[in-house]
Amino acid sequence: MNDSARALRIRPGGPADVPAVLDMLDSAVAWMNSRGNTEQWGTVAYSRRPGGPERVQRYTTENTPYIAELDGLPVGALVMDTGPSPQLPVAPAGEPERYVRLLVSDRRHAGRGIGAALLEHAAEETRRAGVELLRVDCWAGGGGELVAFYERSGFTPVERFRVGDWPGQLLARRVV
Numbered sequence: 001m002n003d004s005a006r007a008l009r010i011r012p013g014g015p016a017d018v019p020a021v022l023d024m025l026d027s028a029v030a031w032m033n034s035r036g037n038t039e040q041w042g043t044v045a046y047s048r049r050p051g052g053p054e055r056v057q058r059y060t061t062e063n064t065p066y067i068a069e070l071d072g073l074p075v076g077a078l079v080m081d082t083g084p085s086p087q088l089p090v091a092p093a094g095e096p097e098r099y100v101r102l103l104v105s106d107r108r109h110a111g112r113g114i115g116a117a118l119l120e121h122a123a124e125e126t127r128r129a130g131v132e133l134l135r136v137d138c139w140a141g142g143g144g145e146l147v148a149f150y151e152r153s154g155f156t157p158v159e160r161f162r163v164g165d166w167p168g169q170l171l172a173r174r175v176v
Contacts, residue, residue, distance in 0.1 A: 013065030
């Protein structure tokens with residue numbers, strides 16, 4: 001982990017963090033679009049997407065959110081739950097699990113290990129809960145860069161799935 005990631009402070013999130021998380025999501029959509037990726041999260045800013053702000057609000061009240069801060073500024077967000085979203089064609093694990101519902105970092109701080117630090121925090125929280133399985137799903141399109149990122153973070157691909165034309169990958173990590 002680089003020095004910038006060590007300087008991160010990861011704290012519990014809450015409803016007051018909704019604007020910062022929406023800003024990170026909006027900048028991620030713009031960044032992806034600027035690189036030609038319009039398939040992963042579409043072309044509409046997350047904050048302008050029907051149901052987008054409400055979904056982020058629910059993340060902060062119905063799930064377990066964490067915010068990564070650098071010098072007191074939000075630079076990343078992680079949302080965890082006890083299983084996959086019921087809207088996805090992903091079955092519960094059949095054993096206790098923790099599930100990453102959202103991972104996003106501020107693109108202005110790309111390359112500083114923020115996403116990796118948040119995933120390590122997810123692994124620590126999973127262990128702390130006495131649970132051995134941490135899972136995440138992600139977009140499996142493009143050149144597979146996102147799947148490779150999760151693999152570098154200790155996850156193993158489990159199964160592929162589709163939501164319409166959107167290709168997804170379920171990954172798992174044992175945290176014993």
